[in-house]
Amino acid sequence: MQAIERFAQYLSKHGLKMTRERRALIDHVLSVRGHFDVDDLLGRLRKAGHGVSRATLYRNLPRLVDSGLIHKVEMARGQARYELMLGRHHHDHMICLGCGTILEFESPEVERIQEVVCRRKKFVMTGHSHQIRGYCESCASVGSSPGSAGRRR
Amino acid sequence: MQAIERFAQYLSKHGLKMTRERRALIDHVLSVRGHFDVDDLLGRLRKAGHGVSRATLYRNLPRLVDSGLIHKVEMARGQARYELMLGRHHHDHMICLGCGTILEFESPEVERIQEVVCRRKKFVMTGHSHQIRGYCESCASVGSSPGSAGRRR
DNA sequence: CGCTAGTTGCAACAGAGTCTCAATTATGAT
DNA sequence: ATCATAATTGAGACTCTGTTGCAACTAGCG
Structure with missing residues (x-):
């Protein structure tokens, strides 16, 4: 849905900017179903020709989490995964x-x-x-x- | 307690040996109250003059966990802590x-x-x-x- | 006592994530 | 539309936990 607008709103509310990279990031996050980890995402972005760096990913995922769009799932020892929360219930x-x-x-x-x-x-x-x-x-x-x-x- | 005997039993049951290092480890684990992490423990051991290496610690903590003497608490991202479980209830x-x-x-x-x-x-x-x-x-x-x-x- | 498998320390390595810094860019103000 | 400025980015170095290979050591059975 208007996930992008929602995130844009979150950004401006925090004095942050909507960059090309963040847009690409959201696009791809929205298109994954199920759980994904940083490397999954990085792979998808690269494959799609959006050269987002690892650092940028790591810097922005917490923002997406904070804005409520995605959710972080900590698996055992350094195995973080994420999942889309768009309108979903906590679980x-x-x-x-x-x-x-x-x-x-x-x-x-x-x-x-x-x-x-x-x-x-x-x-x-x-x-x-x-x-x-x-x-x-x-x-x-x-x-x-x-x-x-x-x-x- | 007979924690040491208990661990010794666990060891022999698994074909493992009771070494000086493991004895020191248990001694110190038993003397901590509350939660501790690997560096806490390492510090205590060093201060007490028992030069147990980090690797040995990492190799043996899982054994202590497995034997039921201690419990591992995974905090966020690579922040593992342990706690004595001697006769305690799960929590x-x-x-x-x-x-x-x-x-x-x-x-x-x-x-x-x-x-x-x-x-x-x-x-x-x-x-x-x-x-x-x-x-x-x-x-x-x-x-x-x-x-x-x-x-x- | 002597053998043998288990153990240890060290140091190199590995995985996940963070940080620094110079270059780039979105955005509010003019 | 242009500017000024603070935010952002990429690359790679770095940190922090924890693991592993290896040669030297040792517990414990027979």
Whole structure:
């Protein structure tokens, strides 16, 4: 949708500029479905002939996150992925240790419990991350013999 | 406690050896209260005159985790911390973005909900991580002016 | 005691992300 | 439309965590 305008608005509100690179970045982010990481994105941009540097990507992704367009998902140890949030609901993730698949789940109850916990400790929550690790249906059924499931990454 | 014996047992069960370094490591891990990271530990060991190398630390912490003596807490991007689990209950963390304090919380309800969610998606859970980010009581009350709260790290 | 597999330290390496700096450019003011 | 200025960019050096190869060392079984 008018994601670009929305981002433009965010930028001007923060005294930032709408550059060619940022435009390309949004374009491509919008066209990905599912989760992606920095290298995915970099590859796409390059392939499309938009030579956005790694530094620029790293500098701008936090802006996209901040503007609410995308969401960052921290996987284990330095494995950050992003996903489009355009009009989506907040949700958390299950990560398959076998094949890397990411499943999503929503849980209003957990959100509610978090609020209660925070109130009890007088903690002002600004965000959370909640991941469940394990094996997806197909990886689990391949058998519990370790290493027999799909190659990881 | 007989933490050392417990670890020794774990080691022999896995064909591993109880070395001087591992003994020193456990000693020091047991003496820390609260959360610690690799450099904390390294510093303590050095100060105590036990020259354990960084590599050895990195090689052995996973063993301690695996044996159930300690627990690893993944903070944002390459900020791993550990905590003693000796006879403690599972719990999750609230991390103050102002001063870095870590508060703990337990929530059997969340655990239960996770199980339900997993069953629904036929996902075999092996673990989870659940962090709440925000500001602790004192940092929150310092005012929302950014940067005014305690130094981080 | 002696063997052998496990262990250690060192230093080189690897991956992810940040920073510096000179050159470029979007944008508000004129 | 032109200018002035602050933001932005790319390239590469750098940092921070953590890992790995290798030769020397050592725990622990027999």
